[in-house]
Amino acid sequence: MEIEEDIYANVEEISVKGCDDLAAGYETLHQSPKAGTRLNHENQNCQPYKLATVSLGLLCVLLLTTVIGLSVPYDDDYTHYLLTANHTTEKKELQTSYENLTKEKEQLERERDQLLISYNSLAKERDQSQTHNINLTRERDGLQRKISEQEKKISEELGCCPDGWRRFGSSCYYFSTESKTWTESRADCIRGGADLVIINSREEQLFLNKMGKDVHFWIGLTDSEMEGFWKWVDGTTSTTTFWRRGEPNNTDREEDCVVFNRFIDLSWDWQIIPSWNDQPCSVSTQWVCESRPK
Known part of the structure; x- marks a missing residue:
């Protein structure tokens, strides 16, 4: 009991009349750490508000933590969804482009085959025409030789025509x-x-x-x-x-x-x-x- 009385004897008594004086009393306590501070009964009226404030702050922190915890996986899922959707769209576009190119390739191949057929047909006709022309040329040359031979024979038999x-x-x-x-x-x-x-x-x-x-x-x-x-x-x-x-x-x-x-x-x-x-x-x-x- 004597020790308690000595402590309280040395403690500087601080009267806190309201919530606004709580901060002043806190500063006084820290300015005289060795002396100690005694709060009188007037600060008891501010305790419920202080507990409510602390509780509200803790609740806000808890809510903020929960929101952050929930938002992170949501953002990841949404990002994954967007990436997956873009990839699917690009894949469909590439597939469509590939199919169009395949059709164009097949069309070009068909046209090439038709051109080759036409070319071969024309080449065949050209060769036949050349052969025909060669045969006609040979026949013409043969007829010309025969005519020349007949004219020569006639000239020899009948003699040459007079001058003029x-x-x-x-x-x-x-x-x-x-x-x-x-x-x-x-x-x-x-x-x-x-x-x-x-x-x-x-x-x-x-x-x-x-x-x-x-x-x-x-x-x-x-x-x-x-x-x-x-x-x-x-x-x-x-x-x-x-x-x-x-x-x-x-x-x-x-x-x-x-x-x-x-x-x-x-x-x-x-x-x-x-x-x-x-x-x-x-x-x-x-x-x-x-x-x-x-």
């Missing part, structure tokens, strides 16, 4: 450069041992058609003895004819002799060869003589 004359088949042809009537032209041919040309075939007509553009000459065909009854100068009748359209028309009833009118360019199509036209025998024009073998 042209050979076709077994005949020689002379194309005049001056103009005369049909009768005068025939007389000139006869003096040269020939007569006006007699056309007996399409080949001979083509040969005469190739003599040039704007060519007009007498041929040995006339109906002067009987109108409409055409005869060659050798007395034979005309079986192969090449009259121009609308001919013969015997204009003014005086056209009894035949002229070869070659005044269009037929080099592009030798099938267009009709060129005969009846004219008055008194017309002056060029002529063609034909010398046939005896």
Whole structure:
């Protein structure tokens, strides 16, 4: 008891009248640690508020800890969810791109195969055309050789054509450069041992058609003895004819002799060869003589 009395005798008595004085009393206690501090009964009214404040603080700390503890796994799960969703979307996009590229690849392969088929077909046709052309060239060369050989044989048998004359088949042809009537032209041919040309075939007509553009000459065909009854100068009748359209028309009833009118360019199509036209025998024009073998 004496010790307690001494302690209390040495303790400085501090009166705390309210909650606001609690802090002041706490500071006084720490400023005089050796002396000690005694709080009077007035601070008892603040104890419940102090306990409530401390409890509330502890509760806040506990709630904050709980929230933090719960939020961390939630954030991790949400982040994992987002990553998983993004990965799934990217995977689907890549899968779609892959499928599209696969389809494009298959389409390109089909087109390539079609092009290869077309190329092989064209190559085959080209080879066949080349072979055909080679065969035609060989045939042409063979025919040309035969023609040359026949012409040489004919020339050897019949002799060469006189100067200024042209050979076709077994005949020689002379194309005049001056103009005369049909009768005068025939007389000139006869003096040269020939007569006006007699056309007996399409080949001979083509040969005469190739003599040039704007060519007009007498041929040995006339109906002067009987109108409409055409005869060659050798007395034979005309079986192969090449009259121009609308001919013969015997204009003014005086056209009894035949002229070869070659005044269009037929080099592009030798099938267009009709060129005969009846004219008055008194017309002056060029002529063609034909010398046939005896």
